Amino acid sequence: MAALHLGPPSTGFTVNQAATVLGPGAWWLFPSRRLDGVSPLAILSPASGRSMLAGKAVNDNALISRQGGIKYVIGPDGSLQTVPANTLAYDYSNGVREMLFEGAATPGIRNSTGAGATQSGAVLPTYWGTYNGGGLTRYVTPAITEKGFPCLDIRMAGVLTESSWTLYFERTTAAGIAAVQGDTVTESLFLALVGGSFAGLEVRLELYERDSAGAGIIGSRSADIKGDVSGSPRRFSHTYTMVRQDCAYAHPRLVFLSSIGTAIDFTIRVALPQWEKAAVASSPVPTSGTLVTRPTDLAPLWAGAADATAWAWRGNVPSPVASVGLLDATGGAYIESGTTDPTLLRMVGAVTQIGDTGVVPGPVGIVIGWGPSGRRLQNAGKAVRADSTLVTFDRTAMRIGRAAGFSTGHIVRLRELVAWRLSERPSVDGVQSQAKVWSA
Known part of the structure; x- marks a missing residue:
C-alpha cells in the first residue's frame, strides 16, 4: 500500500483559538446559505473562520465544545502545536483549517521523542x-x-x-x-x-x-x-x-x-x-519512555441544537468505522456509518435508516431533513433518498460523535456544520443545492 504523505499547509489562520469572525455582516443571509428559501439557524464553519448562531456572528465555542485531553495538531505553517485539554482543536494537515475530533488511542512506540540519544x-x-x-x-x-x-x-x-x-x-x-x-x-x-x-x-x-x-x-x-x-x-x-x-x-x-x-x-x-491499531494515522501522541494514552473526544453541540430539523455536514472522515455517529442525539444517531458496511453514511432518527454506500473514507457532504411528510437525505454526488418515516428519536442533547465519545480509530475533520429550522422536510432541489463537500 502506498505511503500517505501529508505536506505542510499554506493557509494562515491562528490555531487553538476560537475562530475569528470574517467577512461582511449578515453573510449567513446569502442565497447560497438558504435551504428552500430559509436562512440557517446556525453555521459552524471552522474552514472559513466564521460562525453564526440565531442571527449573530459568534465564535465556534458558542456552538460546540471539545471535552478531551491534550492534543497535538499541525499549524498553518506546518509546525507542531499543542492544544490544551478541553479546547477546540484546529488542524491543517489537509491544507485546510479543520476541527479535529478523534477516539482514544495508545500508540505502541514507547519513545517517539528521541529520548536517550547522544552525539x-x-x-x-x-x-x-x-x-x-x-x-x-x-x-x-x-x-x-x-x-x-x-x-x-x-x-x-x-x-x-x-x-x-x-x-x-x-x-x-x-x-x-x-x-x-x-x-x-x-x-x-x-x-x-x-x-x-x-x-x-x-x-x-x-x-x-x-x-x-x-x-x-x-x-x-x-x-x-x-x-x-x-x-x-x-x-x-x-x-x-x-x-x-x-x-x-x-x-x-x-x-x-x-x-x-x-x-x-x-x-x-x-x-x-x-x-x-487503526486504518489511518491519528494525531501525534509524543512519548519519552512509556506509552501514553490520548483520551477520547466528546463534542456536544449548543443547547438549542434540537430546534433544527435539517442539517448539512461537511468535512472529512478518513477511516470507515462501523456504527459511529457524525450527528448524534439523546435518542440515537441522526447521521451515522453503517454497521455491516462502514463506508455507508445513513440518516437515522427513527428505527429504520436510509442512506448510501461508498462515501467513507474521504470528503463528506451530506444533507438530512425531516418533517410531517417524512425524511429526505442526499450524500454529495449520490441520488436523493426519501421515505415517509417520521423522526422519533429524542433530541434533548445533540453532538458530533456519540455520548460516550469517539470510537477507537474514528477520526472526524469537520469543516462546516449548518442547521436550519424548517416546517417540512427539505425539497429535492433543496438538498441537492446543499449536498456539497465544502461551501466557502
Whole structure:
C-alpha cells in the first residue's frame, strides 16, 4: 500500500483559538446559505473562520465544545502545536483549517521523542535500533527542535556491504507491539532530508510481522517515498493488515534499500514515529519512555441544537468505522456509518435508516431533513433518498460523535456544520443545492 504523505499547509489562520469572525455582516443571509428559501439557524464553519448562531456572528465555542485531553495538531505553517485539554482543536494537515475530533488511542512506540540519544558514540534513542547496513558510519545529533517537533538527526555514510539499512523504533520483541492475524495497523512518522541525498536508494516505511519467539515472518513496505521527502518534517504513513496466523508482533521500521557496493551519504531528521491499531494515522501522541494514552473526544453541540430539523455536514472522515455517529442525539444517531458496511453514511432518527454506500473514507457532504411528510437525505454526488418515516428519536442533547465519545480509530475533520429550522422536510432541489463537500 502506498505511503500517505501529508505536506505542510499554506493557509494562515491562528490555531487553538476560537475562530475569528470574517467577512461582511449578515453573510449567513446569502442565497447560497438558504435551504428552500430559509436562512440557517446556525453555521459552524471552522474552514472559513466564521460562525453564526440565531442571527449573530459568534465564535465556534458558542456552538460546540471539545471535552478531551491534550492534543497535538499541525499549524498553518506546518509546525507542531499543542492544544490544551478541553479546547477546540484546529488542524491543517489537509491544507485546510479543520476541527479535529478523534477516539482514544495508545500508540505502541514507547519513545517517539528521541529520548536517550547522544552525539558521543552515535547512540540512538532508547528502544530504537538498526539492522544491516554494513560498511556505514553513523552520526547522531539529538535534541533538535524544528517548528515545535522534537527531532533527532541521523547521518549514514559509507559504502554498503549489505543491501539495506533499517531503522526501527522498538528494539526488543519482548517489549514490542502485540498484533495478531487480522489486525490493521498504521505506522507513521515525520521525516526530512537535511543533508546529502538519497541517490541510489529507495526509502520505504515497513511493518514487519514476527512470531511469539521474535522470528521474522513477513513484512509489508510502502511505496518509495524519497521523492516526497523535503527539507522540513513531513508526515508519512503506511497501513497493513496482519496476514499470518502465527503473527504475535508488528514492528514499525524505516528501510533504505540499495545494492552492495553503493556509496551513500545522507542525513535524515526524524520526529514522532507512531504505531497504532487503526486504518489511518491519528494525531501525534509524543512519548519519552512509556506509552501514553490520548483520551477520547466528546463534542456536544449548543443547547438549542434540537430546534433544527435539517442539517448539512461537511468535512472529512478518513477511516470507515462501523456504527459511529457524525450527528448524534439523546435518542440515537441522526447521521451515522453503517454497521455491516462502514463506508455507508445513513440518516437515522427513527428505527429504520436510509442512506448510501461508498462515501467513507474521504470528503463528506451530506444533507438530512425531516418533517410531517417524512425524511429526505442526499450524500454529495449520490441520488436523493426519501421515505415517509417520521423522526422519533429524542433530541434533548445533540453532538458530533456519540455520548460516550469517539470510537477507537474514528477520526472526524469537520469543516462546516449548518442547521436550519424548517416546517417540512427539505425539497429535492433543496438538498441537492446543499449536498456539497465544502461551501466557502
